[in-house]
Each structure stands twice: as structure tokens, then as C-alpha cells.
Amino acid sequence: MKKVFLIILLIVIYQLVNALFPNNYFPSIFQIFEALLKNLSSREIYLHIATSLLRIIVGFLIASIIGIFLGLILAYDQRLKDLKLYIELLRPIPPIAWIPIAIIIFGLGNPSAYFIVFLGAFFPIFTNTYFGAISIPPIYKNVVSSFEVSKVRYFTKILLFFTLPYISTGLKIGIGMAWMSVIAAELIGSQSGLGYFIQLNRLLLQTDNIIIGMIFIGIIGNLLQKIIEFAESKIIVWN
Amino acid sequence: MINIKNISFSYPADNHIKEKQALTDINFSIKEGEFVSILGRSGCGKTTLANILAGYLAAQTGKVLINNVEVKKPGKNRIVVNQENDLFAWMTAWENMKLANKDEKKINKCLKLVGLDEIKQYFPNKLSVGMKKRLSLARALVVNPSFLILDEPFASLDYRIREELHIGLDKIFSFTKKTTLLVTHDIDEAVFLSDRIIILGDKPTSIVNELNIDFPHPRELRIKNTKKFTEIKNRIKNSYI
Numbered sequence: 001m002k003k004v005f006l007i008i009l010l011i012v013i014y015q016l017v018n019a020l021f022p023n024n025y026f027p028s029i030f031q032i033f034e035a036l037l038k039n040l041s042s043r044e045i046y047l048h049i050a051t052s053l054l055r056i057i058v059g060f061l062i063a064s065i066i067g068i069f070l071g072l073i074l075a076y077d078q079r080l081k082d083l084k085l086y087i088e089l090l091r092p093i094p095p096i097a098w099i100p101i102a103i104i105i106f107g108l109g110n111p112s113a114y115f116i117v118f119l120g121a122f123f124p125i126f127t128n129t130y131f132g133a134i135s136i137p138p139i140y141k142n143v144v145s146s147f148e149v150s151k152v153r154y155f156t157k158i159l160l161f162f163t164l165p166y167i168s169t170g171l172k173i174g175i176g177m178a179w180m181s182v183i184a185a186e187l188i189g190s191q192s193g194l195g196y197f198i199q200l201n202r203l204l205l206q207t208d209n210i211i212i213g214m215i216f217i218g219i220i221g222n223l224l225q226k227i228i229e230f231a232e233s234k235i236i237v238w239n
Numbered sequence: 240m241i242n243i244k245n246i247s248f249s250y251p252a253d254n255h256i257k258e259k260q261a262l263t264d265i266n267f268s269i270k271e272g273e274f275v276s277i278l279g280r281s282g283c284g285k286t287t288l289a290n291i292l293a294g295y296l297a298a299q300t301g302k303v304l305i306n307n308v309e310v311k312k313p314g315k316n317r318i319v320v321n322q323e324n325d326l327f328a329w330m331t332a333w334e335n336m337k338l339a340n341k342d343e344k345k346i347n348k349c350l351k352l353v354g355l356d357e358i359k360q361y362f363p364n365k366l367s368v369g370m371k372k373r374l375s376l377a378r379a380l381v382v383n384p385s386f387l388i389l390d391e392p393f394a395s396l397d398y399r400i401r402e403e404l405h406i407g408l409d410k411i412f413s414f415t416k417k418t419t420l421l422v423t424h425d426i427d428e429a430v431f432l433s434d435r436i437i438i439l440g441d442k443p444t445s446i447v448n449e450l451n452i453d454f455p456h457p458r459e460l461r462i463k464n465t466k467k468f469t470e471i472k473n474r475i476k477n478s479y480i
Contacts, residue, residue, distance in 0.1 A: 139325050142295050145313040147339045147382065157338065161329040238329045238362040 027208040035208035036215075045197065049216060052182055052193040055110060056224070059117025060178045067122045067174070068167055071129025072159060075136075087126065095120040095181040096188075103189045113185045113193070120181030121174035128173070132166020133159055165239065168232040175228050179221045194220075241269040241292075241386055241418065245301035248287055261287045263443040265301070269386075272416040276429035278475065279439030285422040288439075289390045292420065293319045305386055317386040318379035322394045324371055326363040332374055333359040340381040349377040352411060369400045373407065380415065387419045393428065402460060405431055413456040430471050431458060438478045448478040 015029045027035070039045045070087070074080050095116050102112040136159060144154050186195025194213055201209035246265040252258040261284040269275045279285050290296040292303055294313040303310040305317060326335050332355060336346040350356045353373040363371055372392055379387055389408075393401045409432055412419060423429050429436050433452050440447035452471060454462050462468055 137323075139321055139323050140327070142293070142313065142319065142321075143325050143327075145295070146293065146315065146318050148313075148315055149338065153338075157330075158327065161327070164329070236329075238364060 025205075025207055027211070031208050032211050035206075035212050039209070039212050045212075045216070048192060048194050048197045049220065052186065052195070053220070055113040055182050055185075055193065056117055056175075056178050058110075059114040059182070060121045060175060062114070063118045063121035063174060063178065064125055064171060066118075067125030067170065068129050071126045071167075071170075072133050072155070072163065075130050075133030075163075076155060076159060084130065087123075091123045091127070095177070096184045099185055099188050102185070108189055108191060112189055113182055116181045116185040117178045121178035124173035124177055125167070125170040128166045128170030129163055132163040132170075135166075136162050164236055168228070168236060172225060172228050172232075175224045176221065179217070179224060183217055240271055240304075240306060241420075242304040243267050243288075243292070243301070244304070246288070246291060246298045246303070247300045248284075248291060248296065248298050260443050262291075262298075263445045265444075265446060267437055267446065267449075269418055269420060271418055274412055274419045274421070274432060274434045276421040276423055276433040276436045277439060278423060278426065278429045278436050279444070280441055281424050283439050283441040284444040285424070285439060286390055289319065289388050289420070289422045292386075293317060293388055295319075315382045316384050317388060318382060318384045319388045319390055320372070320375045320379050320392045322391040324363070325375055326371055326378075328363055331360050331362055332366070335363070335374065336378055336381055339378050342381075345381050345383075349381040352380065352414070353377040353407065367400075368396055369404060372396070372404055376408070376411070380411070380417070385418060387417050389419060389421045389423075391423055394423070394425070401428070406460065408432060409456060409458050426472050426475050427463065430468060430475070431463060436475065438475060440478075448475075450474060 011029055018026055018028050070083075074084050098116060098119055099112070102115045106112040106115060140158060140162065144158055149158070182193065183195040183198075186193035187199050188195075190196045194217055198210050198213040198217075201207075201213065243265055246262055247260075248262040249258055249260040265288065267275075277285050277288060287296065291298050292310065294310050294317070297311075310317070327338070330338065332350070333346065336350065337343075340346065347356065350359065353376055355370060355373055355377060358366065358370065363374070366374065375392070393404055396404070405428060411417075412432070421429065421432060430452060436450045436452065437446055438448040438450070439445070450471065454467075
């Protein structure tokens with residue numbers, strides 16, 4: 001109820017500002033609503049959404065698998081800690097800065113977008129997994145060594161499960177970063193997707209469509225976050 | 240038979256902290272089926288000694304022998320029940336037990352022994368502190384260790400729960416006759432549960448006294464009101480001075 005009220009309030013404020021300071025660039029709320037209906041009845045917007053979703057799913061899945069595995073293995077075996085230094089060196093470079101390199105290597109299209117999404121999601125997932133796994137209390141290690149639990153069981157039944165809440169936090173941050181990265185990649189170097197839809201409409205001066213694109217980005221980003229939260233509530237049942 | 244021979248241990252210097260001698264030439268033995276308590280002030284090195292017996296720490300000098308086999312690393316023949324909660328939060332009571340031993344008959348038997356056979360599918364966060372301690376104890380017993388080490392397992396509990404657990408532990412001990420070492424700073428607890436008490440003095444930590452307690456097992460709370468119980472407590476207090 002509170003959320004609905006806030007959305008209505010935002011719409012009213014937008015319309016008031018628009019009525020008080022009329023200009024040619026920002027459409028009224030009615031024009032936006034009209035553009036929304038028009039887009040919903042066309043096939044184009046769904047194709048852009050599907051393209052962006054495919055990119056985020058592929059990139060995010062690869063980032064999750066590699067990020068979780070590397071985070072756990074580096075925390076488990078301290079002999080590999082030098083590898084973490086190399087990863088840390090790459091972490092401060094924002095995914096958007098990789099776009100030119102990605103285009104040179106992979107060209108325009110899906111592989112570049114997968115790569116950018118991967119970079120956006122990988123670091124929060126890896127970092128949360130690693131720091132979660134190294135924080136395992138010594139008492140758990142003592143119990144495991146007393147019960148002579150095998151290394152494989154320790155890795156899969158103890159370390160992985162202890163780290164799951166941290167992994168989940170990494171995934172929640174990672175999905176947000178991945179979504180931002182895919183839109184940024186499509187704005188600059190792509191011929192399809194929601195980012196490209198916004199970029200195309202900027203060139204056509206169709207501000208109402210730009211706002212529609214932004215609304216879809218917000219809604220889908222929120223939905224992706226909710227999916228991860230739902231999965232977390234079903235998997236981490238002991239919390 | 241457990242033999243602790245000439246154990247000395249010091250924590251190495253670390254940054255601004257000087258090297259600290261924790262244990263000096265500790266010698267004692269525990270007979271099969273005996274309940275022995277190590278009693279000493281907080282910080283006197285009791286937990287260090289428990290960790291050496293468990294195999295988590297290696298003593299700089301001396302050795303620990305269990306049935307004439309030297310302890311070199313942790314293992315199933317001696318299990319520690321800790322002061323901290325050491326149950327795996329993501330495993331049910333049953334799964335916690337199963338990690339220690341896959342034999343379902345033994346798991347059922349041990350859960351019944353500690354009175355937790357009705358809560359197999361509960362996660363630890365659904366259990367009371369007292370139940371968590373009993374589950375830790377059941378998990379330790381399910382591997383049938385030759386030696387049980389209880390490292391201040393009741394220290395963080397309130398008086399009522401502690402007494403309840405003392406009675407429960409004494410019944411289990413009377414039934415299983417498991418060789419047990421209790422590390423504690425609580426004189427009442429040590430006198431109520433033990434067959435023998437070894438008192439550690441500090442600076443440097445070494446054995447200052449040993450007392451035999453001859454109350455028969457299983458024990459009842461009313462022995463705490465007897466003159467003999469008070470006399471033993473006073474003798475222990477005098478050993479500290």
C-alpha cells in the first residue's frame with residue numbers, strides 16, 4: 001500500500017513539475033502512458049527485453065559459477081592466495097571501461113555483452129564468497145578434524161553451506177551490477193536490447209520511449225532482485 | 240588410560256605481545272571410566288591443555304598418550320564438547336549427528352540418552368541453549384570416543400539450566416562410564432560431577448593440588464547441602480591462595 005502511494009506521489013510530482021515548467025523535451029504523464037500502451041502492443045519491446053534478459057542470464061550464470069568456485073577454493077587453500085592478488089588488481093576497473101576491449105575481442109553482439117555482464121557480476125560474487133569462506137570459525141574446523149571428516153565432505157557440506165548466506169549477498173549485489181552492466185554495454189556497443197532501445201530513441205528524440213525503456217529497466221531489475229531473494233528464502237531455511 | 244607427561248606450552252610472541260608461558264611441566268593420568276576435572280582460574284591455561292589433549296595444539300615438550308598411543312592430531316578417539324555453540328547451523332539435529340557417525344541405530348540411541356529423540360528434524364536455532372549442549376554431547380558420544388573432553392561446556396548458561404545439565408551429565412556418565420575430563424572454573428560443578436579434581440595454579444600454570452571425591456554416582460543435587468561437600472569446596476578454595 002505504501003509502495004503504491006509512493007508511486008502515485010511520484011507521478012503527481014512529475015506531472016506538477018511538467019505543468020509548471022512546460023518544455024518540448026519532457027512529455028506529460030499522459031503522453032508517457034500513451035507511449036506505454038503503444039509499446040506494449042508492439043513486438044519490438046519484448047524482443048529487446050528478451051535480448052537483455054538472455055545476456056544477463058548467460059553472463060550472470062557464468063559469473064556465479066566461476067565466482068563461487070574461485071571464492072571457495074581460494075579461501076580453502078591458502079597456497080592459492082597469490083591468485084587473489086591478481087583478481088584484486090582487476091576489481092577496481094569498472095565493467096564499462098572494458099567495453100572497447102570487449103568489442104575489439106568479441107565484436108558487436110552477444111559475446112561482448114556476456115563478457116561485460118560477467119565482469120559486473122563476478123567481483124561482488126567472488127569477494128563475498130571469499131570473505132565469507134575465510135571467516136569460518138576455527139571451532140568448526142576443530143569439530144571437523146575431530147570427526148575425521150573427509151576434505152570433499154568438508155568442502156561440500158561445511159564450507160559451502162557456511163558460506164551460503166555470504167554467497168547470497170554477493171548474488172544480490174551481483175545481479176544488480178550485472179543488470180547495470182548489460183544496459184551500459186547495450187547503450188554503447190550493441191544493436192539490440194533495452195539499452196539500445198533507449199539509445200535509439202535518444203537519437204530519434206523520442207523522450208517518451210526513453211522513459212518507457214527506463215521504467216522497464218527499473219521493473220526488471222527489481223524483479224531479478226526479488227527472484228534471488230525468493231531463492232535465498234527457499235535455500236537458506238535455517239536462518 | 241590417559242597419560243599426560245611433562246606437558247609445557249608457550250604462545251609465541253606476536254607483534255606487541257610477548258611470548259606467554261601457558262603450561263609448565265604438567266603431569267597426570269586418568270584411569271579408564273574416571274571423571275576428572277581440571278579446575279583453575281580464567282586464563283590459567285585450562286583450555287590450552289584441553290586443546291593439546293584434543294590434538295588441536297602441539298605441546299612444545301611432553302606428550303599425551305591414550306591407551307599408550309601418542310596423540311599427534313585430532314581424531315575420533317577423543318571428542319571435545321565446547322563452551323561455544325559448535326553445532327552446524329545449516330544441519331538438523333539428525334544431520335549434525337550423521338556427520339559424526341552414519342549408524343542410524345547409534346544416533347537414535349544417543350539422542351534418546353540425552354532426551355532429544357523428539358527433535359531430530361529441528362535446526363539448532365530452534366533449540367534452547369540447554370538442548371544445544373545436550374545435542375553437542377550426543378554428537379560426541381555417537382562416535383564412542385575413548386575419552387571425552389568437556390571444555391567449560393556450561394560456562395555461559397544460567398544457574399538453573401546448568402544444574403539441570405549437571406544432573407543429566409552425571410546420569411549419562413553413570414550409565415556409559417565414559418572416561419571424561421571436564422575443564423572448568425566452577426568449583427561447585429567440579430565437586431558435583433568429578434571423581435577427582437586437579438587444581439591448576441597460575442603464574443606459571445602448574446598442578447597445585449589433587450583431590451579425590453567419593454560421592455557415589457549417580458549423584459543428587461542434595462549432596463550440595465552436605466557438610467562434606469562444603470568441606471571439599473573450602474579445601475579447593477584454600478589451594479588457590
